């Protein structure tokens with residue numbers, strides 16, 4: 001999407017044609033800085049440290065991490081080592097496994113001298129496909145917003161709540177949850193977005209607000225605990241969130257706090273949609289609560305917070321009492337029964353085995 005009028009994807013090749021450039025999301029919204037990755041190890045660090053984050057972008061970055069590895073050493077042991085290194089970076093987003101398995105399938109049959117070029121081509125294809133998938137999610141989600149707008153008094157905005165960041169910055173371009181919102185805004189539909197700040201890393205306040213502001217979409221940042229209150233007072237017309245892994249029966253893993261929003265939406269009759277491209281579907285799992293691995297991140301993410309100090313410097317300060325223990329589960333699982341529908345690149349379906357198999361008969365297993 002655009003930043004100061006200039007179009008960006010979140011990941012691209014450097015001028016030298018082989019290193020990989022990414023936006024440093026730990027510096028947004030206060031600094032727009034990029035990081036140039038020159039090895040699989042640097043790609044792994046970028047994923048692990050959330051320089052890049054968001055399920056589709058994690059997959060894309062890992063794919064280029066394999067390409068960087070193949071440029072250095074394309075022998076079988078090096079391929080296996082790169083795949084293992086990148087697979088171990090973050091456990092919840094299934095796009096990581098999906099991308100690495102796709103790279104393995106593309107590269108393993110090839111003679112080592114052919115692997116680097118093939119790896120870069122496959123990584124580029126993954127990125128181009130993600131852009132198309134996310135744009136299609138926007139197209140299929142737009143009618144949902146249009147339908148609500150038609151029921152509201154003229155000029156009254158459709159109030160949409162979203163959690164964390166599932167915008168273009170979480171993907172290669174367009175985003176998932178935000179893609180329908182961008183298309184609705186561009187189509188002239190009045191929309192307003194309630195942006196959950198999304199503790200502890202504030203992806204909402206820092207990234208979603210940054211994206212929406214850059215695109216001119218009206219929005220307001222709210223504390224995570226305000227969503228239920230707004231729903232009770234009829235100030236939320238729909239919820240759209242992203243996901244890091246959705247099971248074959250429609251259970252949804254997403255940033256911590258999503259489940260609580262789904263409960264509040266269910267209690268208040270607010271439609272709760274999840275936007276996802278098919279690489280985010282884990283066809284091997286049914287029971288998300290039992291089987292989706294939930295990442296536990298460093299306690300410092302909870303005990304400390306980073307922000308822009310009065311002197312214009314980005315600083316980190318402690319917000320929790322010294323000496324207190326900290327727990328930091330990074331995701332939770334929303335059961336399919338709380339999900340109104342899944343917005344995919346092939347259309348909107350029920351959060352169910354039948355719904356997903358109906359849209360993806362070629363991918364559903366069993």
Ligand SMILES: CSC[C@H]1O[C@H](OP(=O)(O)O)[C@H](O)[C@@H]1O
Nearest residue numbers: 053054055164166170242254255
């Ligand atoms: C389009 S995937 C966005 C998804 O990823 C985020 O997690 P993280 O920032 O830790 O990578 C969050 O769960 C978003 O909904």
